[in-house]
Amino acid sequence: MKRHDPLDILDDFRTRVYGCMTRRPDALFELADAIACTPSRVTDVARLSLEPEQERGHGGVYDALNAGHVDYDRFGRVLAATPVPTVTGPDGRARIVLAVDVSNWLRPDAATSPDRSFCHTYARGRGRADMIPGWPYSFVVAVEPGPTSWTAVLSFRRLRPGDDATGVTAGQLRTVVENLRAAGHHQAGDPDILVVADAGYDLPRLAWLLAGLPVEVLGRVRSNRVYHRPADTPAGPARRGRPPRHGTRLSLRDASTHDDPAMATTNDTDRYGHAAARAWTRTHPRLERRGPWAGHEGPTPVIEGTLISLRVERLPGDRTPRPLWLWVSTPEPADPAAVDHWWSMFCRRFDIEHTFRFLKQQLGWTRARLREPAAADRWTALIVTAHTQLRLARTMARDCRLPWQRPLPAEKLTPTRVRAGFRRIHQTLTHPAKPPKTSTPGPGRPHGHPNRHKAPIQPIGKAA
Numbered sequence: 001m002k003r004h005d006p007l008d009i010l011d012d013f014r015t016r017v018y019g020c021m022t023r024r025p026d027a028l029f030e031l032a033d034a035i036a037c038t039p040s041r042v043t044d045v046a047r048l049s050l051e052p053e054q055e056r057g058h059g060g061v062y063d064a065l066n067a068g069h070v071d072y073d074r075f076g077r078v079l080a081a082t083p084v085p086t087v088t089g090p091d092g093r094a095r096i097v098l099a100v101d102v103s104n105w106l107r108p109d110a111a112t113s114p115d116r117s118f119c120h121t122y123a124r125g126r127g128r129a130d131m132i133p134g135w136p137y138s139f140v141v142a143v144e145p146g147p148t149s150w151t152a153v154l155s156f157r158r159l160r161p162g163d164d165a166t167g168v169t170a171g172q173l174r175t176v177v178e179n180l181r182a183a184g185h186h187q188a189g190d191p192d193i194l195v196v197a198d199a200g201y202d203l204p205r206l207a208w209l210l211a212g213l214p215v216e217v218l219g220r221v222r223s224n225r226v227y228h229r230p231a232d233t234p235a236g237p238a239r240r241g242r243p244p245r246h247g248t249r250l251s252l253r254d255a256s257t258h259d260d261p262a263m264a265t266t267n268d269t270d271r272y273g274h275a276a277a278r279a280w281t282r283t284h285p286r287l288e289r290r291g292p293w294a295g296h297e298g299p300t301p302v303i304e305g306t307l308i309s310l311r312v313e314r315l316p317g318d319r320t321p322r323p324l325w326l327w328v329s330t331p332e333p334a335d336p337a338a339v340d341h342w343w344s345m346f347c348r349r350f351d352i353e354h355t356f357r358f359l360k361q362q363l364g365w366t367r368a369r370l371r372e373p374a375a376a377d378r379w380t381a382l383i384v385t386a387h388t389q390l391r392l393a394r395t396m397a398r399d400c401r402l403p404w405q406r407p408l409p410a411e412k413l414t415p416t417r418v419r420a421g422f423r424r425i426h427q428t429l430t431h432p433a434k435p436p437k438t439s440t441p442g443p444g445r446p447h448g449h450p451n452r453h454k455a456p457i458q459p460i461g462k463a464a
Contacts, residue, residue: 010392013082015163017385018432020075024435027064028382030054034295035363036386037423053426055436065368066376075381079154081181082388085144085380087345090337095191096180097143098152099349100169103158103356105376106134110392112455115373117161117462135376138165140172141352142382143196143345149354149414150391154179158377161461164292166202168199170209177213188296191439192216194342194350204285204303206290207329209244217305217329218342225325227283227307229259231263245302246286254266254324261309265336272321273313281332283307294306304331310343358415359383371455390418 012433014029021028029146033053035042036273042048046058054061086094091212104119110133138158141151155172159165180186186193194208197219229247251257261278269275287300308326313378315321327346328342337401359365370376399408401422408417445451 005250006392006395007428010389011080011168013040013388013392014430015432016078016081017075020071020078022069022071024064024068026376026436027056027060028068028070029433030056031061031064032385032389033380033426035172036389036419037380037426039420039423041328041362041407043367045368047369053386053423059441060436065370066372066379068378070378070381072377072381076155076175077179079152079384079388080176080185081183082182083154084120084142084152084183084185085150085371087143087145087348089191090335091191093191095194096186097174097194097196097345097348098153098154098173099352100138100173100201100345101140101145101349101356102136102138102165102351103359104132104134104136106132108132108134110371111457113371113373115158115199116459116460117159118460131213135159135373136165137380138172139174139352140167140169141355143348143351145348148351149358150394150402151351153355153387153389155328156380156384158373158380165200167209167292169197169322170206173210173215174213176217186214190214192231194218194345196346198349202292203327203329204287204305207305208301208303218346219327220346221252221307221325221327223252223323225285227280227285229280230282230284230304233242245299246284250280263333263336263339269312272315274344275310276310277311277339277343278309279333279336279376280307282328282351303329305329306331306333306339306342306346308343314316338455357385359387362416362419363387387415390415390422393422394418396425397421398424 018025018029027089030050030053034048034051037053038048038051043292045061048054049056049058050060087093087097103123106119106121107113107116110116115135116133117136118138119134121130121132122128138157138159139153141153142157143151154176155171159168167251177186177193192214195215195218196218197206199220199222201219202349203217203219203221211218227250229250231244231247249257262281263279265277267275283306284302284303284304289296289300293300306328307330310324310326314320326343326346333339339362363383365380370379394413397413397418398421399410399413399417401407
């Protein structure tokens with residue numbers, strides 16, 4: 001039986017999350033509550049032991065992160081069982097839109113932490129970027145309709161050195177889709193789930209890895225890419241040799257190669273002004289036998305989709321707009337409304353950036369100084385738990401604003417505003433964690449006997 005009361009949904013989520021913590025569950029769960037209830041920014045792990053929700057000391061908190069255990073498969077199923085936002089599709093039916101992206105936990109000074117990779121980070125200044133050691137994490141979230149800073153985090157996974165981001169993301173998405181179907185959020189006959197990604201992913205390969213699932217893959221492509229139209233069947237008698245696999249060339253930078261689009265739409269928007277979209281159907285890239293396709297058996301596949309060019313009149317911040325190129329794994333859209341739906345959903349993908357900013361700046365995701373990557377994974381699970389509790393409590397929250405902040409209606413409360421009043425809601429919730437047992441602190445390290453076993457310096461893996 002499904003529960004519809006927000007308080008019952010939140011209580012059920014808390015009870016199930018507690019069951020996912022199979023070692024040090026009480027300290028881990030209280031730490032997640034302390035993260036969610038603290039009205040100020042989280043600066044370090046030890047200070048969370050001073051919060052009333054955390055009854056263990058700072059030693060017990062670090063022991064739980066270093067020696068605890070979380071069943072991540074079960075945790076993913078619990079996240080998928082929560083209410084998932086939907087977006088109205090071009091046919092008027094509700095559909096789930098998932099956004100994927102990688103966020104970096106930078107650790108340049110943690111020389112003894114293993115499994116670090118060089119993370120691509122944008123520096124100050126136009127066109128500047130740095131490669132900084134850290135732990136990259138891949139996230140899958142469900143976005144909401146309209147401009148908002150809320151998303152539903154459904155999966156996270158740390159990328160190890162040498163991992164293929166596209167392959168790892170495909171595995172995440174396959175698991176998330178299976179969990180959504182098991183939770184009843186997607187059933188047979190429902191519109192396909194739309195997966196939105198940025199230019200850092202190999203979109204055709206992602207669509208090929210997700211073959212057989214009810215998903216559409218949409219993402220931005222770089223302006224230096226080259227695509228091909230379907231190969232023409234030669235007229236007349238049959239010719240010798242292998243038939244052509246690629247048709248006319250369509251270079252995104254060369255406008256002379258752009259033939260007449262199959263569809264064209266125009267819209268007037270408040271944020272971007274006049275927006276004109278053009279779509280070329282049944283376009284595909286020429287796949288080379290290198291990188292992920294080096295060991296592919298047989299001929300490389302021809303993965304067709306729709307190529308979209310979007311031009312807008314203006315951009316926020318007095319920036320000069322340039323053409324935006326998108327590719328979607330559907331070879332032929334049903335109507336022009338689908339083209340408008342695709343590029344508008346790509347704009348909603350940027351809501352995940354607000355989630356990353358909230359996790360890092362308010363919940364302190366990257367402020368914890370942990371050596372082992374397994375402890376970082378547990379800390380990330382606690383951060384996601386706190387964020388999900390705030391999302392489920394948003395309909396019960398009141399606007400606890402500071403005197404200089406503008407009042408907001410209940411339906412427009414931001415995650416920070418909800419967190420400011422979550423401690424009042426927390427007092428009415430179920431508390432599955434057990435109180436700590438009285439114990440006597442150990443003697444510790446004898447005086448005059450320093451630790452002579454220094455932690456080894458760990459190498460930094462290749463860029464993720």
